[in-house]
Amino acid sequence: MIEFKSVTKTYRDGTTAVHDLSLVIPSDKITVIVGPSGCGKTTTLRMINRMLEPTSGQITWDRNPLRNIRKTQLRREMGYVIQSGGLFPHRTVLENIQTVPHLLGWKKDRSQGRAEELLAMVGLESRLANRYPSQLSGGQQQRVGVARALAADPRVLLMDEPFSAVDPVVRADLHEQFLEIQRQVGKTIVMITHDIDEAIKLGDQIAIMRVGGVLAQVGSPQQLLEEPVDDFVAGFVGKDRGYRGLSFTSASGLPLGSVQLVRDAASARTDAPVLVVDENANPLGWADRTRPGQVQMLGTTFEPDTDTMRMALDSALNSPVGLAVAVAQNGRFAGVVTASQILDQVRHLKASVADAIAARAEADAARVEAEAARKEAESVRQEASRIAADADAEADEAARIEAAIKAAEEKEEQARSAEQAAAAKEAATTPAPTPTVEPEQEWTWDPAAEPKVGRTDAGDAETGDPRPGDSTAGDSNAGDAESHYR
Numbered sequence: 001m002i003e004f005k006s007v008t009k010t011y012r013d014g015t016t017a018v019h020d021l022s023l024v025i026p027s028d029k030i031t032v033i034v035g036p037s038g039c040g041k042t043t044t045l046r047m048i049n050r051m052l053e054p055t056s057g058q059i060t061w062d063r064n065p066l067r068n069i070r071k072t073q074l075r076r077e078m079g080y081v082i083q084s085g086g087l088f089p090h091r092t093v094l095e096n097i098q099t100v101p102h103l104l105g106w107k108k109d110r111s112q113g114r115a116e117e118l119l120a121m122v123g124l125e126s127r128l129a130n131r132y133p134s135q136l137s138g139g140q141q142q143r144v145g146v147a148r149a150l151a152a153d154p155r156v157l158l159m160d161e162p163f164s165a166v167d168p169v170v171r172a173d174l175h176e177q178f179l180e181i182q183r184q185v186g187k188t189i190v191m192i193t194h195d196i197d198e199a200i201k202l203g204d205q206i207a208i209m210r211v212g213g214v215l216a217q218v219g220s221p222q223q224l225l226e227e228p229v230d231d232f233v234a235g236f237v238g239k240d241r242g243y244r245g246l247s248f249t250s251a252s253g254l255p256l257g258s259v260q261l262v263r264d265a266a267s268a269r270t271d272a273p274v275l276v277v278d279e280n281a282n283p284l285g286w287a288d289r290t291r292p293g294q295v296q297m298l299g300t301t302f303e304p305d306t307d308t309m310r311m312a313l314d315s316a317l318n319s320p321v322g323l324a325v326a327v328a329q330n331g332r333f334a335g336v337v338t339a340s341q342i343l344d345q346v347r348h349l350k351a352s353v354a355d356a357i358a359a360r361a362e363a364d365a366a367r368v369e370a371e372a373a374r375k376e377a378e379s380v381r382q383e384a385s386r387i388a389a390d391a392d393a394e395a396d397e398a399a400r401i402e403a404a405i406k407a408a409e410e411k412e413e414q415a416r417s418a419e420q421a422a423a424a425k426e427a428a429t430t431p432a433p434t435p436t437v438e439p440e441q442e443w444t445w446d447p448a449a450e451p452k453v454g455r456t457d458a459g460d461a462e463t464g465d466p467r468p469g470d471s472t473a474g475d476s477n478a479g480d481a482e483s484h485y486r
């Protein structure tokens with residue numbers, strides 16, 4: 001697999017030939033790069049064998065950056081075919097084909113054997129082996145170019161407009177041959193063309209580029225025909241893309257009807273179409289209604305299991321009675337179908353394709369929504385775990401503070417105990433202080449306030465309080481008075 005990752009190529013004069021190209025070229029398949037003149041096709045191709053280096057981005061081959069692979073090694077493992085073959089004019093056909101084996105130091109016998117083998121593979125007669133390129137037709141030169149590119153059995157084949165210099169008939173022939181070779185060798189092929197028909201015919205995958213070196217769409221031929229992403233692609237794949245699209249739809253689901261079969265056209269006795277068949281029920285032609293006993297041409301037949309709707313429609317349109325004749329693999333008559341039945345089927349399939357596309361679009365939208373929801377959930381989860389981490393940190397901090405408070409209280413308690421112990425010690429060693437006598441409170445006597453009952457001259461009977469002015473009180477009861485008024 002070759003992968004372009006956001007590759008841009010800007011030439012020294014400031015021309016951006018390829019802009020931010022991301023493209024996967026799968027192994028063992030044909031990828032065709034197609035687009036109008038100057039859209040960057042050749043620049044893209046030349047970056048694959050490092051004839052040009054990207055200005056930015058990266059190209060990998062089986063996940064290895066191309067930058068890490070030596071150019072000489074790269075070019076041995078990648079065959080390169082250009083317009084008109086690009087053959088060396090002073091070397092014969094065989095010598096041209098042996099170019100890379102010669103560079104690799106193969107023994108003469110081996111490289112000559114390989115060249116002869118390839119000559120046959122590309123459909124050239126051995127008598128052409130010693131001719132020079134100028135003695136070959138354009139198509140023959142092109143075949144030699146392909147043979148030369150395949151000589152050292154490279155893993156990748158890069159082809160820059162390989163079939164553009166030959167006429168349409170030769171080109172169609174070369175296409176068939178090329179597809180047959182690919183069936184045999186199964187290389188990873190990257191081909192450039194500006195011809196969308198060629199791209200549709202040959203490509204497993206087509207990359208359409210627009211001027212400015214921007215990839216417009218990549219997909220299978222059928223995808224491009226049925227689901228062009230925009231007007232540029234729709235315009236590029238052509239106005240008759242609906243009809244061409246039939247080439248990718250199998251004829252297997254067509255409803256097949258029956259007709260009368262006869263061995264002898266003369267035995268046809270009805271105005272309805274009658275098919276003349278041989279002893280194995282292989283169709284021969286239609287009984288001619290206007291000339292009894294004569295057989296009208298059959299036109300083309302189709303095999304529902306292997307042929308396409310386009311072939312079935314061709315068969316119906318070419319039929320003198322308007323019926324396409326379906327045959328089994330062994331050629332036996334299988335049934336008939338009209339052009340309008342074929343078109344009904346096509347409309348039905350198109351509606352299913354449209355439904356499938358709509359369903360896919362809905363599924364894509366749901367996937368995008370689910371992805372957004374997943375991202376949202378992820379960010380909420382991250383936020384929650386951040387909050388939890390903060391809460392943990394706060395709890396740690398609170399525990400630290402609590403421990404500090406406790407430690408401080410313990411210290412205070414210790415200090416208090418130490419103070420008390422010190423005070424007790426001091427008290428034990430200090431003599432007891434002499435009790436101090438408080439000065440007597442001044443007393444004024446208010447005779448009006450004195451109660452009238454229970455009073456004796458000796459003092460207050462109830463309280464025992466001495467009367468002020470009692471001259472003996474201060475002398476004989478001095479201790480009691482002190483404790484009383486204190």
Ligand SMILES: Nc1ncnc2c1ncn2[C@@H]1O[C@H](COP(=O)(O)OP(=O)(O)OP(=O)(O)O)[C@@H](O)[C@H]1O
Nearest residue numbers: 011013015017036037038039040041042043044194
């Ligand atoms: N060496 C160069 N220096 C400056 N600009 C270049 C150089 N080579 C190509 N270009 C420009 O880069 C752009 C892409 O060229 P490129 O040859 O890759 O396109 P292309 O699609 O292969 O064209 P075409 O189909 O005509 O061969 C064009 O505008 C071309 O003029």
